[in-house]
Amino acid sequence: MRVLVVGGAGYIGSHICKALAERGDTPIVLDNLSRGHRHAVQWGPLVEQDVRDVGVVSEALTEHDIDAVMHFAANIEVGEGQREPLAFWDNNVAGVVSLLNAMERSNVRHLVFSSTCAVYGEPQTLPITEDEPRTPVNVYGQTKHVVELMLEDVSRLGALKYAALRYFNAAGASPDGEIGEEHDPETHLVPNALKAAAGLGGPMHLFGDDYDTPDGTCVRDFIHVMDLAQAHLRALDRLREGSASFACNLGTGTGISVKEILDAVESVTGRPVPHTISPRRAGDAAQLVSDTRLARDLLDFTPAYSDARTIIEHAWAFHAPRWGVSRD
Numbered sequence: 001m002r003v004l005v006v007g008g009a010g011y012i013g014s015h016i017c018k019a020l021a022e023r024g025d026t027p028i029v030l031d032n033l034s035r036g037h038r039h040a041v042q043w044g045p046l047v048e049q050d051v052r053d054v055g056v057v058s059e060a061l062t063e064h065d066i067d068a069v070m071h072f073a074a075n076i077e078v079g080e081g082q083r084e085p086l087a088f089w090d091n092n093v094a095g096v097v098s099l100l101n102a103m104e105r106s107n108v109r110h111l112v113f114s115s116t117c118a119v120y121g122e123p124q125t126l127p128i129t130e131d132e133p134r135t136p137v138n139v140y141g142q143t144k145h146v147v148e149l150m151l152e153d154v155s156r157l158g159a160l161k162y163a164a165l166r167y168f169n170a171a172g173a174s175p176d177g178e179i180g181e182e183h184d185p186e187t188h189l190v191p192n193a194l195k196a197a198a199g200l201g202g203p204m205h206l207f208g209d210d211y212d213t214p215d216g217t218c219v220r221d222f223i224h225v226m227d228l229a230q231a232h233l234r235a236l237d238r239l240r241e242g243s244a245s246f247a248c249n250l251g252t253g254t255g256i257s258v259k260e261i262l263d264a265v266e267s268v269t270g271r272p273v274p275h276t277i278s279p280r281r282a283g284d285a286a287q288l289v290s291d292t293r294l295a296r297d298l299l300d301f302t303p304a305y306s307d308a309r310t311i312i313e314h315a316w317a318f319h320a321p322r323w324g325v326s327r328d
């Protein structure tokens with residue numbers, strides 16, 4: 001299969017490219033490199049373009065004889081979305097309008113879309129099922145929610161079939177250390193905790209220890225990026241085998257607190273994680289944990305790498321040599 005991976009030079013997209021290639025599919029990356037890395041594109045050609053240019057996307061679909069599309073390109077940092085809402089609506093929503101137009105022009109019918117548990121906002125029930133009301137509480141979540149509504153409308157006409165995968169917290173790195181998480185600036189917990197343990201950039205800010213949770217810090221559901229990759233392959237296969245469009249959570253069903261992550265980082269690295277308790281970060285829900293039944297039933301998906309220790313070991317194995325830090 002020839003798959004256009006939009007945003008494939010980024011963190012999650014590059015791991016999906018690797019997984020596609022490992023099973024014999026060909027990933028063709030379309031990325032403007034605004035946040036991604038040329039060196040992360042290793043398993044097929046790079047079309048260095050912006051997804052909002054419908055002409056070039058259409059051309060790439062035809063020229064590379066594409067069978068299906070996976071769409072990862074987006075602005076992803078919640079705080080940035082609050083400061084620059086228009087940029088988020090432009091990239092996250094107009095980008096998909098452009099992509100869908102190009103797919104219609106080129107008669108490509110299958111799309112796997114990166115959604116997020118941020119579409120649920122502050123959930124009323126835990127674990128979160130796909131039926132939970134979608135009431136996002138920030139611009140980032142709004143844009144992903146609106147794209148899901150767009151996909152529902154467009155797919156109703158029959159030409160497009162999609163899978164919207166609502167990831168919880170992606171973390172970890174390729175087990176062979178080849179690729180990993182390289183956001184700049186990095187806002188995510190696991191790499192920031194590792195950086196603090198490595199003695200780089202000063203103590204980490206722990207945003208809030210007064211939440212209504214067992215240890216007062218936020219609880220998240222961390223899913224290893226390689227597990228995400230496997231779920232994407234299954235989702236694509238389901239669509240190709242004739243399944244109707246669907247939206248599905250991707251998490252483990254297990255909540256881990258921020259403090260527990262810091263403990264696990266200390267245990268894996270053998271180093272303390274210097275941190276200061278800082279005020280709550282705007283837009284952080286206290287607890288986000290996935291119900292996993294739909295992913296299991298629909299995708300036959302069970303995470304293999306997503307325990308905290310494995311996630312952190314793989315992330316540390318990726319980062320430590322790049323930071324010039326000994327892993328012993």
Ligand SMILES: NC(=O)c1ccc[n+]([C@@H]2O[C@H](COP(=O)([O-])OP(=O)(O)OC[C@H]3O[C@@H](n4cnc5c(N)ncnc54)[C@H](O)[C@@H]3O)[C@@H](O)[C@H]2O)c1
Pocket residue numbers: 006007008009010011012013030031032033034035036037049050051052071072073074075076091095114115116117166167168169170171183
């Ligand atoms: N990282 C997480 O924990 C997480 C959780 C839930 C959902 N998601 C979603 O997964 C997707 C991938 O996230 P990531 O962490 O890999 O992000 P990332 O920033 O590492 O990757 C995004 C990639 O898209 C590219 N891109 C952005 N705008 C583009 C445009 N207009 N045209 C072409 N390329 C463009 C960037 O250059 C980058 O390579 C995003 O849609 C994000 O919303 C991520």
Ligand SMILES: O=c1ccn([C@@H]2O[C@H](COP(=O)(O)OP(=O)(O)O[C@H]3O[C@H](CO)[C@@H](O)[C@H](O)[C@H]3O)[C@@H](O)[C@H]2O)c(=O)[nH]1
Pocket residue numbers: 076077078116117118167168169170187188189190192204205206207208218219220258281284288
């Ligand atoms: O330096 C840091 C970074 C994070 N946190 C806390 O750690 C938890 C997790 O934060 P982070 O790793 O930034 O992930 P989320 O804010 O949960 O957001 C991620 O996960 C969402 C789904 O849950 C995705 O939609 C987003 O794209 C992705 O950034 C939160 O309580 C943060 O307050 C800290 O205390 N200090």
